[in-house]
Amino acid sequence: MAHDVVVIGGGNAALCAAMTAAEAGASVLILETAPKAYRGGNSRHTRNFRCMHKGPLGPLVDDYSEDEYLADLMKVTAGKTDGDLARLAIRSSEECLPWMQDHGVHFQPSLSGTLSLARTNAFFMGGGKSLVNAYYRTAAKLGIDVLYEAQVTHLELAGDQIAWIDYSHGGEIHRITPKAVVVASGGFQADTEWLTRAWGPAAKNFLIRGTPYNRGVVLADLLDQGVQSVGDADQCHAVAIDGRAPKFDGGIVTRLDCVPFSIVVNKNAERFYDEGEDVWPKRYAIWGRLVAAQPDQVGYVIIDAKSLNLFMPSVFPPLKADTIEDLARQMGLPADRLRSTVDDFNAACGDQTGFHPTELDGVATSGLTPAKTNWARPITEPPFYGYSLRTGVTFTYLGLKVDENAQCSTQDGPIKNLWAAGETMAGSILGQGYLAGFGMTIGTVFGRIAGREAAAHAS
Template identity: 85%
Template structure:
């Protein structure tokens, strides 16, 4: 094992190369610390799941950047409480929400550019600021700014062990260019994501069904550092079966399909399982608040598959997927193309259509109360008969974005062991998001957590390093 010196005896090592890691690295560098980022991915795939993001959920008192009107702390918290079923640390949640307002101008000052909100079903112009060029542009902007601040980055640098001695990290081992290196930084920030790309670990948590899950993001988030720290007694948070899982196009690749494989058509559809039976209220709420439940719903169905059925009048109401829908002149033909029992699909659609009532109040971007009557499960909004050919279908599979089992942190983003804090260890981003997200997900909130806690971790790590 080689003892590395310049360039790799920095004050601070940041493990990971996505949004949270870069926010920590830039903040620490601005505080005068020398920083090394260890990114497991090759340069072309740098940025973790942040590459696939589109927006940042942001509290604001009045118009701010691309955001219109206002979005209060209490409304934001209420939205979060609804999707998590109250399973959140309210103190940390309020910290993330309150700090998000100052993050937006900070992001702009560090190279991020925003665009007006996308039109369509997202209805996020008030709550979510969209990145011009998406997450890849944000990541590239942050790497440029980090370089200007003197942050050093090693790509294909996989951390294998973070050695804990009592209440502090003593050294880090990592591999790079076929060699193993050991470094002894003053401070360490872990921002290396969840464990979702390790499908064996997913299967241990979920059971064999997890082998059928698709991983929406980077194949490099395998939870190596997370497992290493938990094995050494670092305080953990979250449930290994909880994750941000959405229903995505079943034709998506196993890894890295990203945002374009998401399907936004569920509110305007019926969703059936392999037996052509409906299993949940497709019209429960507007999509940014409820899209994240569908991954879990589909995971509970036979073969972990669902099928969206819509007709011609709904085709233009949602953002299109990267793959075209399956198209057929009749429901029977559609069922055959999708591998569904034709009699069953015709019966299910017939029962649904018969339960639909007055549709004159239909409004695609807000809760419209256009609902079914006497149907189980009901469809409580946007319930219009599926009658206008051609008919269209998509197959849904569970797409995991990130897992919620992670490192427990306090309001200073600091990790702990036993009864007290680890003096020189902080965590940010998806690897500690379970501290706030007990279950469920709110669109754009992962970037909020990463930005807020990345900046806090960078500030605290630098303060410790500068004092030692």
């Protein structure tokens, strides 16, 4: 059977595009590189969706305006974003939440506590895997065909349109000629050689939080043919994760949320950045890059007993010791240097009475470089705890440049039948940094746009 629309990829953006196209009357085929058990790309590991809303919406409390949302984005990206596309994503997110519910997604009641997200982020009941499974159930009801372990190897760009797609499946090469194509196959983070070309030798020490199937094959194929790109190869969503995480696919559980209540040192037992710069959902994504810049691309978190229960529990238990010196030995750090760093930090801590773990509290150090500007409490209460940190890459920002209709172009103009959605075009909006839950926003908004436009073209 020939299909009107072929969607390359099997995660959130791909599914949103496929469902939208099918509901518009198109026949749709999804080509997913991963086996069925690993379908869904990085969406399997997500937890939430950042959503603008005027007043309470679903599980979200109060309101979260377009301007506040944009200000949060501008802060983490330092203004490196396409403002028009960013506003489109933000503004469209409000209508997406009920659409998601209509397509099988269930949300948890609003969250309180250390995440500080009850107003801004809606959490999926059962996490990203449940969302992916719900969408695949809906896709089946809509008559969408899915091929797993179908790796696209080439899209033939002929003039201003994609003429055919080559993919391998079942040990054979297949060629198809759909009327419209949506690329939603993610970044290149699982290709360590490409990462190393972009970052240098340090990338060999990076861990990949997400799927091992995002190797950038389709992205490279299109860029080689002159499809316009956006973003830099060395920009990505990289966070500091537990140093004991696996090389690939560790997912969300490997993240550590303890940094705001700690000091973080490098292998020389020296602090290197303000651990209390902002609430964690707005600042966690810079720490992957910070750790990447340290010797051996590793950092070490030090906390004491009074901070242990202030953050989400870790999947691996922390190292534990009754003295700072013993903790240093367990972590392979110079004990005298760590003792000195902790003593200097403790001496710089002032009045603790305003301490508030879930909001900026101004409890700061004095006369210390780098300063800790919030949640600065002395590390004095045994037992002491430690974690190692490594750079965990979620997805890369070099991608396909799109317009407000999610359409791709060459320097000669739009490609008539090619659209992109999700992480493969997120660099259009995320020039650097990251905002918790925003990847799912981009994928949902632009997946729906791409599906709508592809179906319209096919008809």
